Amino acid sequence: MELVFLLLLVAIMASALASGFPVAFALPGSAIITIGLAALTGEIFAGDAAAYFAQGGPMNWLTAGVTNFRGVYWEVERDTLIAIPLFVFMGIMLQRSKIAEDLLVSMAQLFGPIRGGLGISVVFVGALLAATTGIVGATVVAMGLISLPAMLRNNYSHSLATGTIAASGTLGQIIPPSIVLIILADQLASAVDQAGMARTAYFKEMTGEFTMPSSFGVSSTSAGDMFMGALLPGLILVGLYMAYILIMAFFRPSIAPAVPFEGKYDRKFAMRVVLSLVPPLTLIFVVLGSIIMGIATVNQAGAIGAVGAMVMAGYRLYDGRPGAFYPAILAMGSLVTVLVLTSVHPINIRALHTTADLVAMLIAIAAVIVFLVAIIWSGWRAFVTDDTLRGVMVETAKTTALVFIILLGAAMLTAAFRAFGGEELVREFLTSLPGGFWAQFIIVMAVIFILGFFLDFIEIAVVVVPIVAPILLADPSANITAVWLGVMIGLNIQTSFLTPPFGFALFYLRGVAPAAVKTLSMYKGVIPFISLQLFALFIVGVTPQLVNYLPNRMSLTAESAPPPKNPRLQNCIEDYVLATFRKDGDQIRAAITDAKTWDISYLPKSVQNDLKKSFDAAEKSFPALEEAFATSAAIEEAAKTYRPLHVEVRATQREIAKHVAEIKELEDRLELLRHSNGEQLDAAEKLSARIEKLKAEQVELEAEIPSNWEPDHKAFTKVLNAEKKARLTYRRTVDTGYETVAKLQATLHDTDALAALSGAIEGLTDPITNLDPKDAEEAIKEVEARIGEVVEAGSIRSAVAKARRALRNKTPDREKALEELQDALKIYREELAWRQQAKTAIGAKLDQYEGAIRNTIGLRLLERLPRDIALDVAACQSSHVDISLYF
Known part of the structure; x- marks a missing residue:
């Protein structure tokens, strides 16, 4: 019966969406109706409202709903969602104030004289708008209204023009700051917790050990990590678009002709280009740069972007009037004053000891007041000019409310899906697929791609991701990062925005395109860009370093960087040390040999002994590290024959575990039936038959395990333990080799x-x-x-x-x-x-x-990694490493 109600849940949701019922109400409504029907049916026919639930019952579902509601609105850990209205405000303000329009016109005049230049300018501006808005519909509509008429007037191919605009408009899905990335980060954060628990349980079950090494844990993510992870893939996509347009224009000049600029390339034109380009670029740099350099959180960066957009709107809305730039000049001047002041003198209101401290504090306060005046002034201009500020606020409120209502509705739907055993069915289906992780991943990506025809990105992110992400993240054979998975899903969702006949970007563009542009031409135009997006998806899929490097770099070079002793960093640190030993080992050995000749007889006996031990340990660190890597090579060699056996047996053992769990559940139900009335005898007999069948299948599965599994597994486990022991020996050796030296050095200083x-x-x-x-x-x-x-x-x-x-x-x-x-x-x-x-x-x-x-030798005991080594370790950690053989 659980399966019946699960199908009913999906059917009601699909019917509601197909009928045009608002998504924000279709998702929770289908959950509420199905839960109610299941509870009522159970109460009537089984005397238990929870009878037809695979997990818990209606009260559990209601409790989960309340928990999700509190999680969205009150949990401090989910405060990243606050960034959504801030970035939405920033993007809408830039569009309503016509800064985006100025940018398009200026770039078209700048690039137009080269073949395909107008298309290049559309892609360039689309990327800039993506970095300020993250809203597909608004970007596509804005560029369709502004650039499409210009492209058609200059004899651009209808298909190339519409394809370029639609594809460029979807860049907001993947180029940060993006609402998609924020929502994905929020959803993946909870998915990581579930995946971590699942991986830990699997490790305990397979190895019998009580604790799993922390280095085997699932790596988490945040909105800042997602922004950094998506940056390079987004730029690659922009490069592919531009390259395609240039190549097409080169081989077929008629579809993308040059557009001569009728004006003059003089100082006035240069100033217009600078004024159109520099402020948005500066805003993007400040917003993303503050996140990259660890100066601001995502929320703080969003606030910076919102204020910056309003200041820019303040002068653009007063364009041509006297004093148009006064608020912007005041804002910039006050910011520069504060930055210069903080760089030359510490500002701390609690530490005013000298006259200089007081003067610096007063100047800083005055600068802040001037900055606030500039913001209020800009806001007033936006308020009184065409009611711009009110319109922006209303649109921001609508978009934000929509996002949060969908978040809550999707959480209710997901809870209902789990209550009827849907998540377990998905897990069983994916894990039973031949081909391991990559087969599961391809199926999931294909489903997301198809769902993109019908659902908006928010629904996909909050409905599908919580169900499939824990399954994919828990798999130790791929050991993927949550950032990489999030970026891949983001790229996939972006692709589906263009796919005919249901691509949302096509609908947005169709609404503003002239009748002369046929829908079929639009479909033809987006097909090459869909191919480019799929190619980019493939590139990112096989090159995870493109996604993982920047988040790792940001983490390891930040003020709050993990210490070098962090377990996750050890293998990469040891790779670096081995390379350095092989390159500069002679000089390090010479330094150790020289140190052993020092006269230290005047030191206390305990210090003498510790120092001698440290010199000996430093000398032993070379062979210790070589031994550690020799054991790693032994694992790789042994894995060539052991891996197929391991994969086969672990798959069989998972099936056996499923049978054991189902048998236990059925036996519990059978026990309850035996203590009930005689009316349930037929059901008891069916359960008994099912249990016997499962036990027979279990015996068959156990017989499928090869006879050489136990000896081969024990032999391979010995190799793994040898590596673990060798690594620990090396780490203790280098710590001993440096600790006393560092302590004595600090003592003498x-x-x-x-x-x-x-x-x-x-x-x-x-x-x-x-x-x-x-x-x-x-x-x-x-x-x-x-x-x-x-x-x-x-x-x-x-x-x-x-x-x-x-x-x-x-x-x-x-x-x-x-x-x-x-x-x-x-x-x-x-x-x-x-x-x-x-x-x-x-x-x-x-x-x-x-x-x-x-x-x-001393690297592990430093407070933080030196910058050059941190960059090397970040690059090393950016690859996905298969750890399944340790399970």
């Missing part, structure tokens, strides 16, 4: 700081002798705190603390406190003596040695 404490420690005699014990304790605490700031001065601090504790007793013992202080001074002088001697004798040598091993 603080020698002068320790020497400066001499008077403070000796001066404690007076407060111990003359002050009230409590006051003396406070004086000692202050000195303790200063000692604590010195590296490796714990022994001195502990000795001083003993003097303080002698004063804390019920009967303060000043004599004992003085004795303890003398002991502390003795320790202090001994410590200071060897530090000063070591600093003079080996201080410079130690710095030189640490520099020689820092970026190889």
Whole structure:
């Protein structure tokens, strides 16, 4: 019965959408109707409202709905959705203020004189508008109204003109900032959690180990990561479009002729081009650049974009009037003032210690006030000129409300789909396909492509992605990143926008195109661009580095970058270290050999021993790393014969696990029936027959496992364990080889700081002798705190603390406190003596040695990766690595 209600759910939804019923209500409405019917039917015929639900019941569904509602509107973790109205506002404001129109006209005049130049300008402007709006319909309509008449007047082929405009308008789906990418990031964030739990459970089931290494976890994503991941694929798509137009114009000049500019290429023209091009480019750079450089979050960048668009609208709407640029000049001037001021003087209202601090703060406050005045002024202009601001706000509210209502409705639909076992059916179907991950992925992409004929991108993102993404992300054989999956889905959705006869971009363009342009010409025009999009999809599919590199680079070079000891970074770091060892190993070995000849007899015994151990460990790190890579090579060699067996057996074992789970469920149901009335005897017999059949199939499946599986699996597991042991040995070795050196270096660097404490420690005699014990304790605490700031001065601090504790007793013992202080001074002088001697004798040598091993042997213990190494590791991590053999 669950399957019947699942089919009913899909049928009601499809019927509602086909009849033109609003999507925002069709999705939750179909869920509510089906859930209600299932609960009512169960109550009437089975006496249980949850009888015909595969998971939970109507109350579980209602609880999930409330949770989703709260998640969309109140969960702090989903605050990225706030960026949607901000980017929508930015895009609509730029279009309503005719900045987009100016850009199209200027670019057409600039590129027009070359063959295909008008088409190139449309693609170029489409890319810029995509980077400011992310709204397909608005972009296609705007370019259709502005550029299509110009292209037709200049004898452009109808098919090429309409195809260029439609394809360029869809770039907003993939070029950041894009609403599609924001919604995909939001949906994939929860999908990653589900996939992570599924992969962990699979690891435990297959290996019997309780914990899965964190390096095997599913990588998460965010809107910022999605923006960075989509940037290069978007630019590749733009390049393909431009190349196609230029090639067509070269071989067939008649379909894309040159359009001579009737005016003059003088200073006035140059100023018009600059004024049309530079502000939008600057806005794009500021918005995306602030995200890339980690200066702003996606929400903050959206706010920057919205304010920047309003300032730009403020001068464009007053074009030709006196003082049109005054608000923009005030805004830019105040921003430059603040930037310059913060770069030359720290601004902190809580730290106003000098007159210079106060003056800097007052200037900054004045600049901020001027900036606010400029924003208000620009907003007022947008408000009073053609009611632009009100129109933009209304359109932003409509679009945002639509997005959020669909988010909620789709969440209700997805919960109903899961309640009737739909997700499990999809999982079983995909995992049963021959060909592994790539077969599953191709099927999913084909379904999304077809759904794009009928559904908008929002519905696809919030209905399909939550169902299929956890299945694809959990697969360890592909080990894909959520960013790559999101970008691939985004590219796919973009492709479906152009596909005849239901492509949304075609409908938008048909609505503004003149009657002379036939619909068939539009269909012909988009086919080459669809082919280019599919080609781009293939390129990104086989080259995940195009997507993963920029997010990895942003993560590893940010202020909040993970430390080099992060488990996910180890293999790539070791690749880098091995390459460096093979390139510069002789110099590093020479530095180690030289260090072992130092005279360190004056150092404390414990320091001498630790330093000698570190030199020995540094020397051993070379063979240790070679051994680790030798074991990795052994895995690759053994995998050639083991992998087919592993794939076959794991597939069989998954089928066995499904049978075991179903048998357990049926046995539980059978037990309930046996304790009920005799009326259920027929049902009990059917269940018993089904259980026996499943048990027989289970036995058959178990017999299919090859006899050599156990010995071969054990042998391969030994190879895996050998690699794990070798890697751990290397990591412990290099940590030992660097830790003592770094600690001693920091200790010697603080020698002068320790020497400066001499008077403070000796001066404690007076407060111990003359002050009230409590006051003396406070004086000692202050000195303790200063000692604590010195590296490796714990022994001195502990000795001083003993003097303080002698004063804390019920009967303060000043004599004992003085004795303890003398002991502390003795320790202090001994410590200071060897530090000063070591600093003079080996201080410079130690710095030189640490520099020689820092970026190889010491790399794991650094606070963060050096920039050049971070870039190397980011490139290494950008590939997808098959980890299925560890499961």
